[in-house]
Structure formats: C-alpha cells, structure tokens
Amino acid sequence: MRLTTKGRYAVTAMIDLSLNQGHGPVTLRSISQNQGISLSYLEQLFAKMRKSGLISGTRGPGGGYILNRDVDRISIADIVVAVDEPLDITECAGREDCQDGRRCLSHGLWSELSDQLYGFLAGISLGELMRQSGLTRIREESRQVEVPSLADTA
Amino acid sequence: MRLTTKGRYAVTAMIDLSLNQGHGPVTLRSISQNQGISLSYLEQLFAKMRKSGLISGTRGPGGGYILNRDVDRISIADIVVAVDEPLDITECAGREDCQDGRRCLSHGLWSELSDQLYGFLAGISLGELMRQSGLTRIREESRQVEVPSLADTA
DNA sequence: CAATAACCGAGTAATATAGTTGGTTATTGA
DNA sequence: TCAATAACCAACTATATTACTCGGTTATTG
Ligand code: FES
Ligand code: FES
Numbered sequence: 087m088r089l090t091t092k093g094r095y096a097v098t099a100m101i102d103l104s105l106n107q108g109h110g111p112v113t114l115r116s117i118s119q120n121q122g123i124s125l126s127y128l129e130q131l132f133a134k135m136r137k138s139g140l141i142s143g144t145r146g147p148g149g150g151y152i153l154n155r156d157v158d159r160i161s162i163a164d165i166v167v168a169v170d171e172p173l174d175i176t177e178c179a180g181r182e183d184c185q186d187g188r189r190c191l192s193h194g195l196w197s198e199l200s201d202q203l204y205g206f207l208a209g210i211s212l213g214e215l216m217r218q219s220g221l222t223r224i225r226e227e228s229r230q231v232e233v234p235s236l237a238d239t240a
Numbered sequence: 241m242r243l244t245t246k247g248r249y250a251v252t253a254m255i256d257l258s259l260n261q262g263h264g265p266v267t268l269r270s271i272s273q274n275q276g277i278s279l280s281y282l283e284q285l286f287a288k289m290r291k292s293g294l295i296s297g298t299r300g301p302g303g304g305y306i307l308n309r310d311v312d313r314i315s316i317a318d319i320v321v322a323v324d325e326p327l328d329i330t331e332c333a334g335r336e337d338c339q340d341g342r343r344c345l346s347h348g349l350w351s352e353l354s355d356q357l358y359g360f361l362a363g364i365s366l367g368e369l370m371r372q373s374g375l376t377r378i379r380e381e382s383r384q385v386e387v388p389s390l391a392d393t394a
Numbered sequence: 395c396a397a398t399a400a401c402c403g404a405g406t407a408a409t410a411t412a413g414t415t416g417g418t419t420a421t422t423g424a
Numbered sequence: 425t426c427a428a429t430a431a432c433c434a435a436c437t438a439t440a441t442t443a444c445t446c447g448g449t450t451a452t453t454g
Contacts, residue, residue, distance in 0.1 A: 089243070089329050089353075092411065094346055101345040113430065122339055124413055133432075145431045146421025162349065175243050184248075186276050191255040191373045192248055195316065195364065199243075202360050206353060219345045246442065267399065278444055287401070299400045300452025 089170070095123050096131050096169040097162060097215070103141070104157050104216040111143075111150030131169050138168035157213035163204055165212070173207070174200045243324070249277050250285045250323040251316060251369070257295070258311050258370040265297075265304030285323050292322035311367035317358055319366070327361070328354045 099117050106112045114132060118125040132151060135141050140160060141151045153160065167173050176196040178184035184193070253271050260266045268286060272279040286305060289295050294314060295305045307314060321327050330350040332338035338347070 089350075090411070091331060094331055094344070094350065095412095097346045097349065098339075098344050111430095115430075121344070126415080127411095127413055129432075130413090136432095143431050144421080145419075145429080147429045148422070149420085149430050151431085177245060177248055185252075190248070190252050191275070192251045192369065194372060195251065195369060196243075196248065199357075199360060203353075203357070206356050210349065215346065215349060218348060244442070249443090265399095269399075280446080281442095281444055283401075284444090290401095297400050298452080299398080299450075301398045302453070303399050303451085305400085 089166070092131070093166045093170045095121075095127070096135065096165050099123060099128060099131065100135075100140075100153075100160075100165055100212055101215050101219055103151060103153065104212050105219070107152055110148065111152050113150040116150075135165065135168045138164070140164060140168060153212075157216055158211045160212040161208045162210045162212070162215070163207035166207060173204045175203070176200060243320070246285070247320045247324045249275075249281070250289065250319050253277060253282060253285065254289075254294075254307075254314075254319050254366055255369050255373060257305060257307065258366050259373070261306050264302065265306050267304040270304075289319065289322045292318070294318060294322055307366075311370055312365045314366040315362045316364045316366070316369070317361035320361060327358045329357070330354060 098121050102117045102120055103112050106116070114125055114128045117123065118128055132141065132143070136143060136151075139154060142154055143149070143151050163173060172179070174180060176184070176193060177190070178193065180197075182189035182193055184190045252275050256271045256274055257266050260270070268279055268282045271277065272282055286295065286297070290297060290305075294308060296308055297303070297305050317327060326333070328334060330338070330347060331344070332347065334351075336343035336347055338344045
C-alpha cells in the first residue's frame with residue numbers, strides 16, 4: 087500500500103483542483119503555490135493520474151488540468167492507486183508465495199487488511215473531501231485568520 | 241503507518257513464537273530457519289519488541305524469547321507499532337501543521353484512516369492468527385527434530 | 395570452560411521517495 | 425509572427441528507509 091507523502095500530495099492537490107476548477111482549467115503552478123508542493127513533482131504525479139484517466143490537461147495560456155469525472159465519482163482510492171501503485175499490502179501480491187514459494191504465516195492478515203483499506207478509501211469521494219475543506223478554504227481566501235474550528239479531534 | 245516487510249516479518253515471527261513457546265523459550269535461530277528471515281534482522285526487531293514490553297529474552301543454552309502476555313492479549317497493532325513506529329499516517333503527526341504551519345487539505349482523511357487502521361489491527365490478536373495458521377503448523381509440531389518442509393535448503 | 399543465545403553498535407547495499415534540471419511540444423493573444 | 429504560457433517528458437540527484445551484515449559483549453548452562 088505504501089501510504090506516504092506521495093499519496094498525500096496527490097490527494098491534497100486533487101482537492102485543490104476540485105476547489106478551483108470552477109474557473110476553468112487549473113494550473114499546476116497555482117496548486118504548487120497554494121499547497122507548497124514542488125512543481126516538477128506535481129507534474130510527475132499528474133502525469134500518472136492523467137494516464138489513469140482521472141484528469142485531462144490542456145496546454146498553453148489559460149490551460150491547466152480539469153477532472154474527467156464528477157468530483158463525486160472519483161474516489162480517494164482512485165487517486166492513491168494512480169500515483170502510489172498498489173493498494174495491496176501483501177508482499178506476495180496475492181500469489182501466496184512470499185515465504186520460499188509458500189504462503190507465509192501472516193498472509194491472511196495482510197490480505198484482509200488490504201481489503202479494509204481499499205474499502206475505506208474507495209468509499210470516500212473527492213467531492214466529500216472538497217466540501218469538508220471548503221469552509222477552511224473560503225476563509226483563507228478572504229483573509230487568513232487562524233482557524234481553530236477544525237476540531238474533529240474532539 | 242508505513243506497512244512494509246518489516247511489520248510483516250515481525251508479525252510472522254511472533255506467530256511462529258506463539259506456536260512454539262509451549263516447549264519453553266524460542267530461539268531466534270529457529271524462527272530464522274523456519275521463516276527464512278535473517279537472524280540479525282530478527283534480533284533488531286525483537287530488541288524493539290522487548291523494549292515495548294511484548295516479550296522477554298533469556299540468554300544462554302535453553303534460552304530464547306517468550307511472550308510477556310497471553311496470545312489473546314497481544315494485538316497486531318502492538319507488534320506493528322513496536323517495530324514500525326507510528327500507526328498514525330498523518331504527515332504532521334497530529335499537529336495539523338504539515339502545510340506551511342497550517343492544516344493541509346487532506347489532514348482529516350489521513351487522520352480518520354489512521355483510526356480505521358489502528359482499530360482493525362488492534363482488534364486482531366496474536367492468538368487468533370496463531371489458531372488460524374495452526375493447521376499448517378501442527379504437523380510440523382509432532383516432529384520435534386529438523387523440519388524438512390520448511391528447510392531453506394529443501 | 396566452552397557452547398549457546400541474547401544483546402549491542404556500527405556499518406553497507408538496495409530501493410524508494412522527493413525533488414531538480416533542462417528540455418519539447420502545443421496553444422494563446424498581442 | 426512571435427513571445428509568453430503551461431503541459432509534457434526524460435533523466436538525473438539527493439535523501440531516507442529498509443533490509444541486511446559484521447564483529448563483537450554479555451549472561452547462562454552443563
Ligand atoms: S504475504 Fe502473501 S504469502 Fe506472505
Ligand atoms: S497531514 Fe496533518 S496537516 Fe497535513
């Protein structure tokens with residue numbers, strides 16, 4: 087599964103794209119500036135997502151990226167899989183042979199965990215995340231006041 | 241979270257330990273041979289688990305490792321956390337500051353996913369996994385001498 | 395006292411991530 | 425026509441982590 091900054095960057099960038107695509111294509115430059123992610127690194131991530139069919143790019147002035155599907159029809163799993171490759175955390179990739187050609191003692195566990203993980207991420211759409219962070223976003227847009235209201239930790 | 245071979249090794253090794261501790265302490269040498277994991281690497285993993293209080297080691301002939309708690313009171317989360325460090329996959333480690341001092345757009349997602357992940361792994365005990373893989377193992381158990389089926393040389 | 399086996403620190407090799415550099419297309423609009 | 429824009433692309437580097445090795449030192453047993 088390999089849940090790392092890469093996947094986080096991709097999801098964060100896609101949320102940014104969702105929030106801004108109302109005005110037409112969104113440039114990587116703007117995402118880079120908004121989210122503090124290296125432009126070239128974004129290019130690599132977006133290349134993968136484009137190849138996965140999640141987004142389309144248009145060149146030239148006024149160009150940028152747009153989502154190919156509705157925000158509610160793109161899941162977080164789609165994004166993570168696109169940039170991070172597998173969402174299967176078994177070492178054997180399902181072949182049940184990671185220990186000297188045989189199934190290792192913990193295969194069943196990782197297999198089940200992979201399913202759980204996928205189920206969770208596939209069940210959340212970009213749209214949901216976008217709307218959640220919308221509030222935060224709008225405020226920052228108007229004036230950057232500290233936002234202490236995000237207490238889902240409570 | 242960083243679910244990698246390291247965590248898999250640790251869990252696999254702990255299942256092996258569970259299955260064999262009936263006869264007293266289990267040596268890393270035997271686990272190394274059974275599971276095909278480097279002895280020195282096992283030592284490093286077991287050092288961490290010892291420091292986490294999951295196991296105890298006794299030196300000298302007849303020595304080895306034993307579990308400090310009942311197999312049903314050790315969760316997979318305990319093991320993974322012990323060797324793999326965090327089960328929190330947020331970049332900010334809960335501080336909500338990973339993007340330029342502020343909470344990034346996807347923080348909520350990773351936070352929730354961490355909880356799910358932890359919940360799942362904390363809900364599975366070593367005992368359950370041990371009993372699941374028990375069938376495979378019992379045959380080998382009856383034969384105390386060399387285990388040809390798992391031998392590296394075959 | 396010699397074999398065993400945990401314990402320890404420092405190293406190395408391979409791999410992956412994160413990011414850089416230096417381009418080339420394609421599109422726009424001045 | 426031309427310059428600016430922005431996607432697109434390949435290859436490279438730097439860093440971190442994983443997985444593993446090496447060379448020991450304790451402690452315990454018979
Ligand atoms: S993870 Fe599938 S056999 Fe070990
Ligand atoms: S993951 Fe917590 S602020 Fe980004």
